[in-house]
Amino acid sequence: MIRMLLRVLGRDYARPVRRTVALMTAAAVVEGLSYALLVPVLRALLADDPADARPWLGAFGAAVAAYAVLRYVSDLSGFRAGIALLRGVYHRFGDHLARLPIGWYGQDRVGEVSVLASRGVLQAMTVIVHLLGPFVFACVTPLTIVAVMFAFDWRMGLAALAAAPVVAAIQIRAGRSTAAADAERHERDRQATGRVIEYLQAQPVLRAGGRTTERFRLLDDSLRDVRRASRRTVLSALPATVGLAFTVQAMFTALLVLGAHLALGGHIGAAEVLAILVLAARCADPLLSLSHIGSQIRGARHELTRLEAVLRTEPLPEPDAPARPRDHGLRLESVTFAHGDRTVLDGLSLSVPEGRRLAVVGPSGAGKSTLLQLLARFHDVNGGAVRVGGVDVRDISTEELMSRIAIVFQDVYLFDGTIEENVRLGRPGAGRDEVRAAAAAARLDEVVDRLPAGWDTGVGEGGARLSGGERQRVSIARALLKDAPIVLLDEVTSALDPVNEAAVHDGIERLMAGRTVVMVAHRLRTVRRADRIAFLDGGRIAEEGGHEELLRRGGRYADYWNLATTTTAR
Template identity: 35%
Template sequence: MRDRSELRRIGALFGPYRARLLSVLALIALSAGLSMISPFLLREILDHAIPRRDTTELTWLVLGMIAIAIITGGLGVAQTLLSNMVGQRVMHDLRTAVYRHLQRLSLAFFTRTRTGEVQARIASDIGGIQSVVTSTATSIVSNITTVLATIFAMFALDWRLAAFSLGVLPFFVWMTRRVGGERRRITAQRQGRVADMSSLVEESLSVSGILLGRTMGRGGELAERFTAESEELADLEVRSRMAGRWRMASVQMSFAIMPALVYWFAGQTSAISVGTLVAFTTLQTRLLFPIGSLLSVSVDLQSSLALFHRIFEYLDLPVDLAERADPVELADVRGEVRFEGVTFGYDADVAPTLDGVDLDVPAGSYTAIVGETGSGKTTLGYLAARLYDVQAGRVTIDGVDVRDASFASLARTVGLVSQDTYLFHASVRENLAFAKPDATDAEIEAAARAAQIHELIASLPEGYATVVGERGYRFSGGEKQRIAIARVVLRNPPVLLLDEATSALDTETERAVQDALDRLAAGRTTIAIAHRLSTVRDADQIVVLDRGRIVERGTHEELLERSGRYAALAAQGDGGESRSTASA
């Protein structure tokens, strides 16, 4: 039943291109009809034109055969063009559908899924079905049409020879279905290994992976692991190619033996003319090749079903961050953020990460969130940006539930600077303009100046055209962080989330980045998830989280006077610099 359901879904992919498909079918039918005329012309040549030495009739019959060959060749080219156009559009639709669907999933999916696995689904799996969607569908129709037309012509020539030739076909069909099932199982295993290899390459040959492998002395072990994965993939490829090869060889031998058997059968009766016999074996050849092609295609189709299943698995993933049908457009945002009875957990089997949190962040204020590792600090910030949805309660901006806001307006409203800065392998200008594609050079430079990174960029030989390298490895941690800050400045959001943006920096670099952050936060509603308590001393309010609940709130001085949880965190500082033990 799953196969039938997926076959219906595959068929639906071709729905938008019915007109072109009908044109292809018309070309196929016309080509098949014309090609069936040639054997009858051949019979006339052998039984009448040559024995009578009628050169005029012979010339016209030969010209007819030549014309049919030229016309069917041209029709075949047109058919191939149209079918490939349809197939490539279907592949394009699949790729974009998977990509767009994955874009709508929450961070939870990407935290538990390897990047290489996602890449394999989009590139390898969809690439693996190319032959099926570009040529296999039309090949099936073409071959079926040819087979039906050929069978009709064979019976028209001689019903006895036709019945004798067709008697063995059910055996071929049964044999091929067994081969297809075996190929399908192997294909599913093979694609799993491709995904494993993609993940290994993604992880071990990235800049971070190379650094880790070399500094840990594990390069040789990684190479051996890749070798083992590659060897297993090679074995699966061989098994896939050889699956049922002996059975298919038997089928091919049967096809070769059939004409000889027809000659033997025809020799048992004197009622069949030489012209009819030669024309019939010509038709038989035209029947055997399409049937062989259909049998081979059925095997490939069975294998491709495994790929389609993997693709449909991703398309069927539930969208847990859906936009409302009539979303609210956030405009003229003041920036008041409220958390009302917010509860959220990553795993239903464990205690929630946040449990009944109530928090008001007034417009234009600076609120710091502090706490031990796992207290829920980062989660609280991510809920404000709707990177996840609350399981109870709500988060509002200016009184609008973030679940009711449009994604575009929410992205314009809330800006995030995290400690894990991500830069594309592109120029500095392109990385900054990602926040505002229509930004002018003056706007980009102004944002860089605000983030105190303009002078450094301008001093580079290629300036803003400098390619940052994979994940920005051409720049130091502090420089990357300031580029990320400039990117947010360019976007100019009224609400700012700072997710431990300086926790991984040394003291000197932290001061430069913190100065840029202070400029960025001026006049905005800012929620800072703090690692070093010294960076949030001047916050309008400091909120202390412990095991998903707010246990304290107040200013720096007020919380120290209470000698509570905040004071304990501050006491863990060293050398006068207050810091919490770790990030959330």
Template identity: 40%
Template sequence: MIRRLLHYSSVSARRLLVTELVFIVATALLQGIAFLLLVPLLRNLFRGEMGALGTWLIALAGVSIAYVVVAWFASQIGMRASTALLDSLLNRLGDRLVNLPVAWFSRDRSGLITGIATQGAMFVSTMPYAILRLILTGFITPATVLVGMYVVDWRLALAMTVMVPIMIGGYRWLRRAIGRGDAVHSVAVADASNRVVEFARAQPTLRTAGEGAVADHLVEQALQRQHRAYRGMLVTGGAGIAAFTGIVQLSITVVLVLGAFLAIGGSIDPATLIALLVLGVRFNEPIAGAGDLGGGISVARTTLDQLDELAAVTALPEPAGAGTPADWSIGFDNVTFGYGGGAVLRDLSFTAPAGQMTAIVGPSGSGKTTITKLIARFYDPESGTVSIGGVPAPQLGTSVVEAAVAPVFQDVYLFDDTILNNVWIGNSELTREQVIAAATRARVDEIADRLPNGWDTRVGEGGSNLSGGERQRVSIARALLKDAPIVLLDEATSALDIGNEIAIGDAIDAVRADRTMIVVAHRLQTIMTADQILLLDGNGGIRESGTHNQLLAADGAYARYWHERVDAAGWQLSAHN
């Protein structure tokens, strides 16, 4: 455990932890020496030898003063070490999260990350002084007492030594049992947290479903699993602590029986026996306390195991030196990819010319959004090559791809901050005026004008105070602000009102100039004006490709798709009339 704590510590935190451990060991040794001094002290007291008694009292007082001083320094360093360790854990967690492949976040991990960053990190950071100190004291102090007892009476010391392996075995069993229970409980807590967060975010949808919605049952089931896991942990931990306490009490019973036998036989005088029995009790008491705290080590180990699992996540391969693309064209060469199951794309090949807009259309589930995620290098294909400017993405490196690509996906997330700051994160080096100018090109000024505090109005968690179309406008403004040469846009305007649809169309026109655009297109106007259209066939390939006029002239699958969209749009229009 100590080695793992040092592994996750910064240089300064590691230095403080080592210093804290040195002082903890020193306090444990001084405590053991103080207990040993009780033997001659009590022996002389019972024998009435007052002269020697004073000498031992002075020695005990000196050791006690040294113990108080060292313990005070240990507590002061312990508080500083806990703060430094917490800072190290959170920094390591943050650094790892930003380096994890985006694919890792395809599942909801909010419960896991929240657990590590809050209760988990806090518990681990306080564990060295609050728990580890007591456990080390619980074993080092008795060990010091045991060594001293061999000087006083080797027979009683030997009896205690025989019980040591039994107590160590019981302690390890207790720690493993609690660790297993806590690991199960931690998974259940993460799942319950995910469900509760999901339940809160989906309230508008759930309220339309009425009582007894599926989500209600999912939350209830997750909470019940958490309760069962917690009860199981308590039962296992309680039984383990009781068993370990019984083992510890058995050791003092052995010493008592042996001591009484030796006193009856005359091998040891009553005064020495009483002193040794007091020492025997002091030998067992810290060990029993350490057993109660052993579960805390297992709980902390669960958090460290989770950090280890994060560290073990396989990252996308990175080049020794970042490549340089010849231009900002995009190429797919026999790309096959699936999400761990059947292939979504099969031997897909196309080229998106630099500085032009390529619209991707096709049936639901045909892989339109998957293409954009591969370009952004959220994933690498299972086979084939995705390249930018003729250089495969793995040879460019993730940092180059991220700098070159500005993705605007359908599922837009805004931070619980002002509307201006949500745009500003696209390029934090620009001035407020430059940010507002870029946002105005994406028609975000219309949103700011209707909000009570204008650009400084908070948008709520996830942008809950804005509509879907307004959130997408903010996301497009971010792309404009980033000024990346490649823009990926999942347009998804089919469910938007006409005002937002027109605004997003204008925003697309603003983004389009001199950029390579890949648009998962839904708007008829966007499709018509694209430089290239790719119609996916629903089986992972491309059915037709070309310009709008070329494909209409071919009178094939795209022409049928187009006429269906036009007819549907006309029906909606007449329905509103």
């Protein structure tokens, strides 16, 4: 368990964890040894002169004080180590997620990452703070007490030690019997979390369909699965709990019978028997707690396993000797890319000279957005090469590549902060005048002027307090502030009203000026102003050329243009 924890966190955290374990072990040993002083204490108290017990009581008090100090220091070390580990794992987890390819973030990952980043990480990190100490004391203190029993009477010590392999076997058996149930419960938890998110996101659709009071069947089924899995987990752990309690009680009974037999035979005194029974009773409490502690540790171990699996997911490789692009031209050379079993792009080749504009059009599912993602290296191609300035993007460092590219997506996500903070994401070190100039160029200043809090207006999670057009203006202002030489646009005006479309279009024109641009677009005036147009269908370039040239050919693009013109006229 500790080894897995250190694998997840890295070797930098090995020292505080080992120090904490050593302190907890020392405190547990001192606790067990302090109980050994009960034997001379009881022997003196039951003798002719009870006053002889005073030195032993003093020694017992000193031992208890030493234990209290060690326990305090070990618990404090555990809390400090736990806080450091929690901070470390969150940083490592967040940094690793930021480096994973965008393709890794499928729909099935939403619930998994949500559970891991919240409850999963906290549960895994509670091992150090809340579970490690009780587990060490539950194991070490009874063993120390058994060693003390051996010192006073080997027969009583041997009888107590006989329970150790039985307790170990029960714990191992419990771990195996509950492993499958725990894994199923965690999987059901992950699915239920995903369903809850889906239910919340589906509210507009459900309400539009008149299903405002109807229960969401998929969510109900998922919650029922969680309840059934939780019941199976409890039932699978029940035999171990009962078996452990029975073993501890049987051990205590055996010691009682053996002690009585030895005392009646004159082999040991009544004081020794009483003291050993007190020691046995002190063994019982921590041993009985092993069942509950073991269950919690298995749950934490499962979360650590899932966390380790995510951390082992390989990010896109960084070049050993990064190259710098010569210019800002773009080229795709016989690019093949598959998503799962589906080939999205198949042998696609095209080029965009520096400072020119390429519009990519075509039917839904043709691979247009995927083409933009490959240019930004959100994925690595399966075949061929994507080049920026004549250099394969796999030979350019991620930081260098992203510094040269500004991306404006159709669906804009804003962080829960102010408008100014979201614009500054484009270039955090920009001055106030530069932020205002970028906002004015994107016509975002019109939005800011009519908001009560102005630039300090909170946008809400995802930008929920702004309209779609207002979010697009923030996104364009962010891209303008970044001032990157390459711009990728993904249908940024497809779902806007005429007023916002006009404002956003003006901002986009300023953004594209003098830059290398690849835009996925459906709006006619956007497509017409491109230097070249590529019609993409089935992962291949069906046609490529200028607007007028493609219209004269009368091919796929001409059909698309005529249909779009007719639809607009209506």
